[in-house]
Amino acid sequence: MATTKGEIVEQFRSQSIREAAMRVVSRKGYDHVTVQDIADEAGVAKGTVYLYFKSREDVLEKTMSFSFEEFHILIREAIGRGTTFRERVEQVVQAQIEYFEQQQEFFRLYLAMAEPLGERRLRKHASYRTHIAQLVSMVEMAVENDEVLAQPPERIAIALASVIRDIGLQRMTEKNKRPIAEDIEFVRDFICRGIATPEEKPA
Amino acid sequence: MATTKGEIVEQFRSQSIREAAMRVVSRKGYDHVTVQDIADEAGVAKGTVYLYFKSREDVLEKTMSFSFEEFHILIREAIGRGTTFRERVEQVVQAQIEYFEQQQEFFRLYLAMAEPLGERRLRKHASYRTHIAQLVSMVEMAVENDEVLAQPPERIAIALASVIRDIGLQRMTEKNKRPIAEDIEFVRDFICRGIATPEEKPA
Amino acid sequence: MATTKGEIVEQFRSQSIREAAMRVVSRKGYDHVTVQDIADEAGVAKGTVYLYFKSREDVLEKTMSFSFEEFHILIREAIGRGTTFRERVEQVVQAQIEYFEQQQEFFRLYLAMAEPLGERRLRKHASYRTHIAQLVSMVEMAVENDEVLAQPPERIAIALASVIRDIGLQRMTEKNKRPIAEDIEFVRDFICRGIATPEEKPA
Amino acid sequence: MATTKGEIVEQFRSQSIREAAMRVVSRKGYDHVTVQDIADEAGVAKGTVYLYFKSREDVLEKTMSFSFEEFHILIREAIGRGTTFRERVEQVVQAQIEYFEQQQEFFRLYLAMAEPLGERRLRKHASYRTHIAQLVSMVEMAVENDEVLAQPPERIAIALASVIRDIGLQRMTEKNKRPIAEDIEFVRDFICRGIATPEEKPA
DNA sequence: TATGAATGAGAATTCATTCAT
DNA sequence: GATGAATGAATTCTCATTCAT
Structure with missing residues (x-):
């Protein structure tokens, strides 16, 4: 497998942001979730979300x-x-x-x-x-x-x-x-x- | 009846705004309707909406x-x-x-x-x-x-x-x-x- | 002329925002002017700029x-x-x-x-x-x-x-x-x- | 000469970053060049730019x-x-x-x-x-x-x-x-x- | 040294609400 | 009453800079 350590970390981060997103969507509803909410829930800075998602x-x-x-x-x-x-x-x-x-x-x-x-x-x-x-x-x-x-x-x-x-x-x-x-x-x-x-x- | 002419007009306005709101909600979805959308659809000014609703x-x-x-x-x-x-x-x-x-x-x-x-x-x-x-x-x-x-x-x-x-x-x-x-x-x-x-x- | 009072006021506002923009562009350079700069210079709120310009x-x-x-x-x-x-x-x-x-x-x-x-x-x-x-x-x-x-x-x-x-x-x-x-x-x-x-x- | 090997490498890096910067400035304009642009053009990481420039x-x-x-x-x-x-x-x-x-x-x-x-x-x-x-x-x-x-x-x-x-x-x-x-x-x-x-x- | 992930300040834009006319 | 201009808080997204590895 060509899976580098970097890719694993990337997958992990990406997943934990997705999980955070799921939690906040469930709390506030799809349309009311802000990027800040997701970042806070994931324990990262707002900008970090944009490293993993467009x-x-x-x-x-x-x-x-x-x-x-x-x-x-x-x-x-x-x-x-x-x-x-x-x-x-x-x-x-x-x-x-x-x-x-x-x-x-x-x-x-x-x-x-x-x-x-x-x-x-x-x-x-x-x-x-x-x-x-x-x-x-x-x-x-x-x-x-x-x-x-x-x-x-x-x-x-x-x-x-x-x-x-x-x-x-x-x-x-x-x-x-x-x-x-x-x-x-x-x-x-x-x-x-x-x-x-x-x-x-x-x- | 204590229903004054003013109250009737009030009822009418209020209703036509609600009807307008229903139409725009159905078009754009609850969360995406703006007060301006409702006012436009009802044919009144934005401020007017606030005369009838909080x-x-x-x-x-x-x-x-x-x-x-x-x-x-x-x-x-x-x-x-x-x-x-x-x-x-x-x-x-x-x-x-x-x-x-x-x-x-x-x-x-x-x-x-x-x-x-x-x-x-x-x-x-x-x-x-x-x-x-x-x-x-x-x-x-x-x-x-x-x-x-x-x-x-x-x-x-x-x-x-x-x-x-x-x-x-x-x-x-x-x-x-x-x-x-x-x-x-x-x-x-x-x-x-x-x-x-x-x-x-x-x- | 069909020039209403409203149009005159609109022209006036629009012009004073343009004049403010000219002043700030001259101070900070085209690329460094922010909408907030323009609004401040014109003495209006940021949102007001968007009433007159796209x-x-x-x-x-x-x-x-x-x-x-x-x-x-x-x-x-x-x-x-x-x-x-x-x-x-x-x-x-x-x-x-x-x-x-x-x-x-x-x-x-x-x-x-x-x-x-x-x-x-x-x-x-x-x-x-x-x-x-x-x-x-x-x-x-x-x-x-x-x-x-x-x-x-x-x-x-x-x-x-x-x-x-x-x-x-x-x-x-x-x-x-x-x-x-x-x-x-x-x-x-x-x-x-x-x-x-x-x-x-x-x- | 007091020119150590390290200094030569330093000069070289510094120069290639400057050359990269010149190319990207010419393409995107002074104000629109990002540090990432320069790093990419120079083939180094963003952080490296900060090793050679303040x-x-x-x-x-x-x-x-x-x-x-x-x-x-x-x-x-x-x-x-x-x-x-x-x-x-x-x-x-x-x-x-x-x-x-x-x-x-x-x-x-x-x-x-x-x-x-x-x-x-x-x-x-x-x-x-x-x-x-x-x-x-x-x-x-x-x-x-x-x-x-x-x-x-x-x-x-x-x-x-x-x-x-x-x-x-x-x-x-x-x-x-x-x-x-x-x-x-x-x-x-x-x-x-x-x-x-x-x-x-x-x- | 070199890296690039993480940060967060800052910018553009939208829109609910207020208020002078 | 009715209006709609004005406001500014809130939101998305970018990017210079830092720092752990």
């Missing part, structure tokens, strides 16, 4: 891309762990909610992502679309196996993502959290069989 | 509250039109998606609302919580009638709201929109009976 | 254009006052040196203009070229009347302008100035008959 | 002094080559214009020098004054020999320098250059006998 936008963009990459890997693995659609949904729900709990900063970033306002929409959406695409292919597999009704898979993926997200959000704002297992079960069942009571089957 | 934040906050009030009425009426839970869900989905299509500005405002970032969280949430509360009572009614499984009603309300929102958002970004009826049906069924194929009932 | 560059550019316009008129009039080339040169020299003495700020601006460095070269040169063009046409007239040797007129114009400029500059840096009349005479004669003693004419 | 200003100042020294020698030699004033002017004009053509970087530096703006004025003027002093003594010699009219010699020196400079500048901005010999002849004659046609001598 601009404020560059920091934020790279912060999001890196975080999402990690997240996408996690979800891919969760999907791989299940063998039926039901199991896969459960795995995804669990992975995502647990990740959100641990990485609240990332969760807030993820939320900011869905926000479709302004010119930054497309950029932000790139990573969000990738996430949806993962779920779409999971659904398509299930459709082939006759595990789910052949609704447009993208609609299903969106619905799935949105439910997970908002239940996760709700958990974050609650003081006394429900057991995580209950919410995972709720979402899995909500997705798989809806919420209506089964209609009576005439004998 | 600050930029005040304009935006009141704009959101007022808009949500109309929306809440709409949803209440939709709920009233159905007699079963299934019908009510359908009515709510339809009302909300149609309203979003017509009032894209409001929809974007609604989206900005769910975003829980920064110090604006609580303020924004006030109206959002009201909306969820409406759905919660709809669900509770259904629970009493044994129409839905007795999951925590708030979880169900959140899931319902989130699916409607994200399907609505998806519709907005599509060039060739699917027929609205299909999406309404999709959401209703997604909510009521999930997406899994019914398990085989042994004879 | 950017720092805009202030400086407009300042130069306006000043040069006045200067060009002055030179045109001086040329008009003479009837022979010799008289015209004298008038131009006199007008220019006197103007430089009175408007030292402008003079320094004029000097900055000839400096051909950087990307701003062309912009700066626009006004300088106009000035040279005035002198070129004065020379061409003289060539037609056989008053001057038919050297390339542009070379002559440049030489003329450069001598006037540098003598003017020299005067500015002297504590005990020579009588202005002597310098005017010197330049006129330098231009018209050079400095060599006449060669002896053999009888 | 500050950015110090580099630029020394760069100018050294460059002018070479130039002064050149002019002194040119003066030495002529025997009459006319010849000396011709030699100086030729030497200077040729040098400018070859060393455009120096020429731009020379131009920047004459610019009398800001606090840099005095510093810059030191070398410029030396150049003028050379010409003054050339003129004084000619006055003693009755070759030129006894105008104040400094005025003549300034006029001479300014014409050479601006004709040189003009040459640089022209795409199709005139033959250099023609411009040398023009300047020599302009200086020596002016541009007016000789007056008729009555028989």
Whole structure:
């Protein structure tokens, strides 16, 4: 490997600035983070940020891309762990909610992502679309196996993502959290069989 | 009535500024709207905005509250039109998606609302919580009638709201929109009976 | 005239900012003037400068254009006052040196203009070229009347302008100035008959 | 000699930084050159510049002094080559214009020098004054020999320098250059006998 | 010696808010 | 009441200078 010591240090600095950025974005929101905030959080001077990133936008963009990459890997693995659609949904729900709990900063970033306002929409959406695409292919597999009704898979993926997200959000704002297992079960069942009571089957 | 002519004029001005604010927020996003933008859109001078509102934040906050009030009425009426839970869900989905299509500005405002970032969280949430509360009572009614499984009603309300929102958002970004009826049906069924194929009932 | 009171005030403000800019440019040099300098000199807040000009560059550019316009008129009039080339040169020299003495700020601006460095070269040169063009046409007239040797007129114009400029500059840096009349005479004669003693004419 | 090996290396480094500085000043202009520019051009690290010079200003100042020294020698030699004033002017004009053509970087530096703006004025003027002093003594010699009219010699020196400079500048901005010999002849004659046609001598 | 990462003062620009007319 | 000119705090980005390695 041609990885010099300098490059390692560079990677390290760059990463710690990205991590600082993630924390402040989660506190103040994407649009309200200043370069000074990021620098302070990272414990470096303002000018240092510009040694590793071209601009404020560059920091934020790279912060999001890196975080999402990690997240996408996690979800891919969760999907791989299940063998039926039901199991896969459960795995995804669990992975995502647990990740959100641990990485609240990332969760807030993820939320900011869905926000479709302004010119930054497309950029932000790139990573969000990738996430949806993962779920779409999971659904398509299930459709082939006759595990789910052949609704447009993208609609299903969106619905799935949105439910997970908002239940996760709700958990974050609650003081006394429900057991995580209950919410995972709720979402899995909500997705798989809806919420209506089964209609009576005439004998 | 103690409503003087002055008060009527005041109401009118105030309202037209709020309407202008809604339009510009929808175009530029909550955080990027300037007071000058609002004044221009309303056809008044910048200083005039400050005669009717304490600050930029005040304009935006009141704009959101007022808009949500109309929306809440709409949803209440939709709920009233159905007699079963299934019908009510359908009515709510339809009302909300149609309203979003017509009032894209409001929809974007609604989206900005769910975003829980920064110090604006609580303020924004006030109206959002009201909306969820409406759905919660709809669900509770259904629970009493044994129409839905007795999951925590708030979880169900959140899931319902989130699916409607994200399907609505998806519709907005599509060039060739699917027929609205299909999406309404999709959401209703997604909510009521999930997406899994019914398990085989042994004879 | 459709000149409203507002427009007059606007013109006045704009002009006083330009005048302030001219003074600070003359003190600190084109490249070292800050917007804050200009604002302070004009007795207004920094933001006010941006009400009347798009950017720092805009202030400086407009300042130069306006000043040069006045200067060009002055030179045109001086040329008009003479009837022979010799008289015209004298008038131009006199007008220019006197103007430089009175408007030292402008003079320094004029000097900055000839400096051909950087990307701003062309912009700066626009006004300088106009000035040279005035002198070129004065020379061409003289060539037609056989008053001057038919050297390339542009070379002559440049030489003329450069001598006037540098003598003017020299005067500015002297504590005990020579009588202005002597310098005017010197330049006129330098231009018209050079400095060599006449060669002896053999009888 | 007390010249240690270390001192030689020091001289060499110092010189190559000065040469680099001259090149970048000529490309970007005095005020827009950064220390990083100079270091890059010299192929050393930014910190190294500070081992040989006190500050950015110090580099630029020394760069100018050294460059002018070479130039002064050149002019002194040119003066030495002529025997009459006319010849000396011709030699100086030729030497200077040729040098400018070859060393455009120096020429731009020379131009920047004459610019009398800001606090840099005095510093810059030191070398410029030396150049003028050379010409003054050339003129004084000619006055003693009755070759030129006894105008104040400094005025003549300034006029001479300014014409050479601006004709040189003009040459640089022209795409199709005139033959250099023609411009040398023009300047020599302009200086020596002016541009007016000789007056008729009555028989 | 040489390096170049880190620093932070300083500059341009924007915009919420005030206030004289 | 209505206006919009004026203000200056806040923000992004640059770059001369320092200093640990």
